[in-house]
Amino acid sequence: MEHYHPIIRFVVEGGVPIQTAVLLLMLPIVATLVAFFRQIVGIKAFGIYTPSIVTFALIAFDPNGLKYGIAIFASVIFVGMITRFILRRFRLLYLPRVAITLSVISFSILCLLVFGGYYHRTGLAAAPIFPILIMITISEKFVAAQIEKGTKTALILAAETLGISLIGYALLSWSAFILFLVEYPWTILFTIPLNVFIGKWTGLRLSEYVRFARIIRQK
Amino acid sequence: MFEALRKSSGILGMNARNLEYIRPLNRKRGRNIADDKLLSKRVLRKAGLPVPKLIATIRNNESLEQFDWSLLPGGFALKPNRGFGGEGILVVYGRKKNRDDAWVKADGSLVTIEDLRAHIRNILDGSFSLTNSPDIAFFEERLTLLKSFKPYSYKGIPDLRIIVCNRIPVMAMLRLPTRQSSGKANLQQGAIGVGIDLATGTTTTAVIGKSHIIEYVPKTRLALSGIRIPYWKEILRIAIESQNVSGLGYLGADIAIDRERGPVLLELNARPGLSIQIANLDGLKGRLDRVKDLRVKTTERGMTLGMNLFGGEIEEELEEISGKRIIGPVTKTKLVGRDGKTEIEVEAKIDTGADSTSIDIDLARRLGFNDTVDGYLKAAKDWQEISELSGGERWKMFEHIPGVVATIPVKSASGTTYRVAIRIEIVVDGLRVPARATLIDRSNLEYPVIIGRKNLSRFLVDVTK
Numbered sequence: 001m002e003h004y005h006p007i008i009r010f011v012v013e014g015g016v017p018i019q020t021a022v023l024l025l026m027l028p029i030v031a032t033l034v035a036f037f038r039q040i041v042g043i044k045a046f047g048i049y050t051p052s053i054v055t056f057a058l059i060a061f062d063p064n065g066l067k068y069g070i071a072i073f074a075s076v077i078f079v080g081m082i083t084r085f086i087l088r089r090f091r092l093l094y095l096p097r098v099a100i101t102l103s104v105i106s107f108s109i110l111c112l113l114v115f116g117g118y119y120h121r122t123g124l125a126a127a128p129i130f131p132i133l134i135m136i137t138i139s140e141k142f143v144a145a146q147i148e149k150g151t152k153t154a155l156i157l158a159a160e161t162l163g164i165s166l167i168g169y170a171l172l173s174w175s176a177f178i179l180f181l182v183e184y185p186w187t188i189l190f191t192i193p194l195n196v197f198i199g200k201w202t203g204l205r206l207s208e209y210v211r212f213a214r215i216i217r218q219k
Numbered sequence: 220m221f222e223a224l225r226k227s228s229g230i231l232g233m234n235a236r237n238l239e240y241i242r243p244l245n246r247k248r249g250r251n252i253a254d255d256k257l258l259s260k261r262v263l264r265k266a267g268l269p270v271p272k273l274i275a276t277i278r279n280n281e282s283l284e285q286f287d288w289s290l291l292p293g294g295f296a297l298k299p300n301r302g303f304g305g306e307g308i309l310v311v312y313g314r315k316k317n318r319d320d321a322w323v324k325a326d327g328s329l330v331t332i333e334d335l336r337a338h339i340r341n342i343l344d345g346s347f348s349l350t351n352s353p354d355i356a357f358f359e360e361r362l363t364l365l366k367s368f369k370p371y372s373y374k375g376i377p378d379l380r381i382i383v384c385n386r387i388p389v390m391a392m393l394r395l396p397t398r399q400s401s402g403k404a405n406l407q408q409g410a411i412g413v414g415i416d417l418a419t420g421t422t423t424t425a426v427i428g429k430s431h432i433i434e435y436v437p438k439t440r441l442a443l444s445g446i447r448i449p450y451w452k453e454i455l456r457i458a459i460e461s462q463n464v465s466g467l468g469y470l471g472a473d474i475a476i477d478r479e480r481g482p483v484l485l486e487l488n489a490r491p492g493l494s495i496q497i498a499n500l501d502g503l504k505g506r507l508d509r510v511k512d513l514r515v516k517t518t519e520r521g522m523t524l525g526m527n528l529f530g531g532e533i534e535e536e537l538e539e540i541s542g543k544r545i546i547g548p549v550t551k552t553k554l555v556g557r558d559g560k561t562e563i564e565v566e567a568k569i570d571t572g573a574d575s576t577s578i579d580i581d582l583a584r585r586l587g588f589n590d591t592v593d594g595y596l597k598a599a600k601d602w603q604e605i606s607e608l609s610g611g612e613r614w615k616m617f618e619h620i621p622g623v624v625a626t627i628p629v630k631s632a633s634g635t636t637y638r639v640a641i642r643i644e645i646v647v648d649g650l651r652v653p654a655r656a657t658l659i660d661r662s663n664l665e666y667p668v669i670i671g672r673k674n675l676s677r678f679l680v681d682v683t684k
Binding site: 091093147200201203204208213216218 | 227230232233234235238239337341344345346349351426429430432496497500501502
């Protein structure tokens with residue numbers, strides 16, 4: 001409490017839990033991270049919402065965030081992919097098809113939790129429900145990408161999403177970083193000029209140096 | 220690291236494409252035209268540009284039920300109006316024999332009216348449109364494959380992607396469907412992309428997949444470089460005019476060549492991909508920067524600019540390979556005078572039908588061969604007599620004339636005559652060539668000099684130059 005910046009102290013004394021305040025302060029940082037990865041590094045992922053929300057889901061899974069988070073993420077993608085292959089020949093309209101996919105994933109995750117419970121992985125069985133629901137709903141993004149860009153691209157995008165989320169998770173669960181945030185919350189404002197810079201960046205993305213390596217070598 | 224940064228400065232990346240080209244140059248109206256195939260067809264046809272003929276449109280389930288299937292010809296293409304990446308396109312090549320309710324696809328499989336109905340329902344439901352919103356299905360004429368392209372493409376029609384900016388074509392690529400791309404001319408799906416030299420419409424390097432450079436059509440010995448694209452100028456003209464019509468400042472025009480109709484505009488693209496750079500092994504940004512500030516008033520001017528700015532490398536390449544220089548049928552040539560100092564530049568006719576080089580007597584005088592010309596004119600008073608002499612006797616007649624090195628028989632329609640030759644140096648396209656040139660009065664001819672085969676061994680003649 002004594003390290004808190006006056007603003008944070010004011011917020012906390014107003015009755016807002018410190019966790020809530022910290023998470024809200026972290027959102028701009030995660031969003032900036034995603035923007036950075038897209039524009040400068042060239043890692044696409046599923047937009048900005050999905051990697052951000054998955055990052056927070058991973059944090060919500062703590063203390064076993066990584067283990068269970070990754071397991072559930074991978075199961076969702078895997079089951080989503082299989083369901084799509086089964087449903088394809090029925091030629092259903094988009095939303096009903098996604099609804100069925102979500103149902104199948106829900107059942108599968110339930111099975112996974114029960115399975116975990118019986119094998120004495122109580123941490124898995126007792127995993128909080130909201131991050132699980134978040135993980136399930138991102139399967140829509142996956143199905144949409146699968147339809148539009150093909151399974152291979154969708155899998156790459158899913159892996160990229162998980163990758164960015166893991167980096168975000170590492171940053172956000174770093175205690176020194178959290179302490180820094182509550183001590184100097186105004187530093188969050190720097191994300192705005194940083195994003196203006198990223199938004200005006202017209203240089204090649206790092207991934208494009210690889211993509212166009214042939215041309216660069218040629219010159 | 221910094222080296223790579225410097226070298227990559229001419230490459231157009233996704234960020235720069237979106238921020239500096241698509242956003243400011245492709246306004247909403249243009250994007251609407253490009254994304255709506257039926258609308259772009261209408262707009263382009265109105266402007267007199269060739270597009271595939273529309274056979275019929277189906278806008279909703281009701282008109283699908285009432286559709287008269289006998290309207291359809293033997294071959295046609297069924298497309299979703301807002302499809303992307305070539306998805307949802309169905310092409311049939313002819314009616315199944317003895318049946319009027321079934322057609323045959325390229326791979327020989329059968330398509331019945333029932334299949335068409337199911338496919339159209341999918342299109343109407345928006346299964347192939349970008350946002351999954353309801354769509355329109357339409358039938359259009361099937362283009363026929365150009366004979367000269369046949370060996371290069373697998374079950375489909377190759378097309379040309381041309382990037383046009385500021386009315387100037389800046390880069391082009393030929394896309395060849397492969398087995399991998401299942402007959403579609405789409406690079407993402409595994410088609411071959413072949414770079415094109417804009418000046419000549421000749422292919423250069425080829426790429427398959429992400430950035431795998433290939434030299435031959437897979438599993439054949441057919442070279443992918445050096446393919447001449449027919450109707451090249453017409454294709455560039457259509458691409459530029461489609462930019463004028465659509466208002467898209469940064470346009471990717473897709474043009475196919477039909478066996479009967481010639482170049483036909485398939486599609487306009489408001490967000491053309493970046494892979495074209497790999498096929499051409501060159502960056503788009505560098506090229507776009509060069510055309511940015513140019514003022515181009517006419518299509519013709521834009522075409523010439525594009526051809527001159529982004530072509531001609533093939534020629535240099537050919538020169539490198541053969542070690543020979545490429546010259547036109549009339550080439551500026553310098554003649555070095557007898558004193559080794561005087562240089563006179565004239566237009567010389569490059570005549571591969573003539574054996575030796577010959578120059579006008581008046582020109583010879585100016586080069587310092589006054590006495591040679593005088594002596595020659597005096598000795599050659601009677602042509603008839605000269606032609607009847609033997610080689611030795613002939614030489615005796617001329618050897619006293621200063622500067623003469625040989626007598627050369629010249630065959631022409633009126634019989635053989637003899638001319639005297641002098642030794643002279645000529646400079647053709649920067650290359651110094653020692654030559655024996657015969658003297659003749661060419662004052663009534665267009666060019667004072669013709670250069671014959673004997674002095675052309677280090678050159679190739681390009682008649683279009």
